[in-house]
Amino acid sequence: MRPDVAWVTIAEPKEIVVIVVKRKGVLPGDGPSSGRRLTLAGQVLLLQLAVVAGVLLVVAVISFRQSTAAFTDERGSAMRSVAEYLAGGEVVRTGVDDTTATRTLAPFVERAVALSGATDVLVTDPDGVVIAAAEPSRVGTTVDLGESRVREGRGWSGDVVRDGGRYVTAHAPVLADDGTLVGIAVAEQSYPSWWDRVVDSSSDLALYLGLGALLGGLGTWAVAHLLKRRTRGLGGEEIATLADHRYALLHSIREGVVAVDNAGTVTVMNDAARRLLGVSDDPVGRPISTVGLDPELTALIAGDAEARDAVVLTGDRVLVVNRRAASSRGLGIGSVTTMRDRTDVVEVEQQLSSNLSISDALRAQTHEFANRLHTISGLVELGEYDELASLLGTLTRERAVLDASLREAVQDPAVAALLAAKASQAGEAGLRLRIDESSRLPTLDPDLAADLTTVLGNLVDNALDACRGGAGSEVVVRVGDVDGTIEVVVSDDGPGVPDEIAASIFSRGYSTKPEVLGGRGIGLPLVRLIATRRGGSATLDGSGPGATFHVRLPRVGDAA
Template sequence: MGPPVIDPDHDPPLWCGSPLRNQRRLWTLWSRRRRLTLAGQFLILQLVVVAVVLTIVGLISVRQSNDSFASERGAQMRSVSEYLANLSVVRAQIDGPAPARSLAPAIDRAVGLSGATEITIADETGRALSSSDPRLIGEQVELGDSRVREGRAWVGTVDARGRRFVAAHAPIIDDSGELVGLAVAEERFPSFWARLTNAADELVLYLGAGAGLGIAGSWLLARLVRRRTRGLEPHEFATLADHREALLHSIREGVVAVGTDDRVTMINDSARSLLGLGTDVVGRRLDTLGLDRAVVDLLTAGSDSQDAVLLVGERVVVFNQRSASSRGQGIGAVTTMRDRTDLVAMQGQLSSNLSITDTLRAQTHEFANQLHTISGLVQLGEYDEVTSLVGVLTRRRAEITDAVTRRVSDAAVAALLIAKSSVAAEAGVTLTLTADSTLAALTPHTSADLTTIIGNLVDNAVDACKGVTDPAVTVALSDDADEVVLVVRDNGPGVPEPLRDVVFTRGFSTKPEQPGGRGIGLPLVRLICTQRGGSVTVAHDAGAVFVVHLPKEAA
């Protein structure tokens, strides 16, 4: 076929831009016009349906021809075998000195009467004594699953000498009632072509029915496809697909679809950017893309989830997932994702403020109790007791403050530890700063991050060891030129090994759900450490042990 001819009255102007671009446009247009139309595709489908129907009908006709041949000729072979078995000459000569010659006339008459392919008389063991085919004399007759040796006549099919036969077996019984031989009549099945020719009349009928069904099916399919596709042609499908791709990749939110086999079926540019993936993602399994285990588990969960927050690299990503189904069967899940790093950082700051508020509330409660005690003593006139109590309270507060400030030079961290001691005391927990702790003054940003970390870990530790005997929480601080090392211990039940990574996942908590959210403290600690290039780990040593390495910010 030659090059395409462009009709300026019907085709859009293509002669613009570079010659290479014009050539590509011409080839695209030509290729589209060479494609089969929807009607052409239906015609091919119709021909395929007719061919399949014809093949099936041919096989059915041949099968029916086989069954008919076996039924009709089997009855004839049975009559012949029983006729031979009942001949007196056969019963008399079967034990004679030359049965091959003496039984031949009876066999020839039986072949002439029945048209059988082969007729054989055998002894009781199945060895041929006389046959219409002399080559079979002395050979073992193929009996198949026949029960003729038990004295019962049998009709069926056998495979002998590389061919298939309709066979009938009849027992030869002497006057004393003993089995002395077998009468076997066989007729070979006709060839496949002969059977197909015999069924020609039926084939013509079935072919006509198949062609009619093919035409009707093609017409119905055309109507169905036209209704389902709203009258769109194939090139319009391609246009819609292009528009869909353009729309999908222009969405700011990340979108990823995962099939039931955990393979990515669709992903847009925003999702690739948020997850740090390349372009060769579609069709690959999620566990081969190098994503964090928590992200893979969420994307392959296949269940509905809302606002699940995970740390992906240095980004805090919010995931929303909906399961997808077609005709009542699940086909995977579609997950949307948004970058919420700044929002979660603000939420972390709010969490720190709430922690400070709780600390102030605990101190207020402690001071109120002390003031009530002093007020009662004044009303009772016990002024010496008032003086003694005030001295004790002043010394206790001074001891706590001195114990912290001698080891911690950063004012914000020291103030937080002093305030947390009041919170712990209110909960009946002893909070202790180790004697070897030391911390120099920090930059404002490092100090703010460290106070957030200490506040969350101490709160979790206090909650964890409530209810145990002599609950206690120990805080150890050390720093060098590059980083601050924080160790928070408690004597609670600890964190089981299978949960030591899960506890840092947003939403996970062993406590009852509280108003305002749950399971954000430890994820926030990991987020802060990760953003600074540090780390947080948890171990078990007579309770939970959290170890934080927080790099310092340059002054």
């Protein structure tokens, strides 16, 4: 098998579906020349690594800004202390307006710089003209006081931009004894370069960023590894292709497919299943019990037991259902149920079964007549004419009674012929088929007569099968027209229907002889199907000994 082709095979009895999905760009010469495309896990890995790198970059920027803010607070406080210390000195207060102030104050200014580490310390007059400075070149220049309110006798600190540089600056008023402003003390600290700030914080920042990168990388690798396992190493385009093929497969096949998870929630229901089950809206995501299906079908789909070719009657359809548990890597993930519409096939099978039943009845009559002819021939040869006359009289009376009861009770020739054949079949098996005295059936239209013979044939065959082996067992048939509805009652004195399957006998089917074509496995669902199509009903009464089936077929109904 080529490595660039994925084979997915779904097999059911008599049904094989093969999906071929070609992976692009896997073999040399296939797809783009750039080589094999990244898998979905690889794409997610790269994306997550990019996200981690972006997060680390944002953290670095925030850390840098926090370092700058910390420098501003720390050095701003220090510059305020220096300026206030210098402004409060007695020498500065008394010598600021002296003509020798530049020489007198210089030692105090330089000392302040040395103690505080400030970039520059100045003493100016009230107008901002520098009187003394640690940088002599600034003497005589004017300090831009900007938004400072130091002339009002208030201290101030903030950022100042001067000569292309940025400084943390503090101003403090120099006051005479009478409170008059006689000068201003200024302390400045230049901001370090961005590189110096990065280097200063690099030890902690590198540790935090390294830990973040390590944890982020490990987490990203773990997620990508898990995703690779879950996606079987496929790429995003390949997964999309598989999803498209899955959708096309599920919604193009004629067989219905229903999948439920372990909680009984519908995960898949294709168009064919919705059509077969009469579901109008999309049930995916809803519990199967809320979809509105027949309770027996719901129990089959959501149950634990596997089903193989189970016959289910739902609405006016006969479905053949298969259910299997679904698993992934040994873990149960729910079940998949497939269903096929076999309504037409069942009807054809039933017609063949009816023909087979009639053939058996004719064979039984032939066998019975042959036995009687042999008996008559033997009596003639023996000269037992009195015994022969008695036998012929008995046979004549029995046939006359049966024919008279059938002619009186059943006027429809097709139904009468069926019952006569079934009576002979019962007699050959050592059983008795009796027509109830209250039976009255007029001539029916051909369609209704055909449906009625199918119903009667199934019910009588089932009753005879149930009574086989019981000496003297009897099957009673009552058929009549009651207010425009044909009512059929077939009862037997056999073992009856087990209580545990009585509720599902028409939908799931039941047979004591499953190998018989048209037996109870298919026959009883067909009986209910015919009754339902005509707007009637088919029920079982198991309260007494044996079993009694009641069927109602309206003469004017929704005949299919």
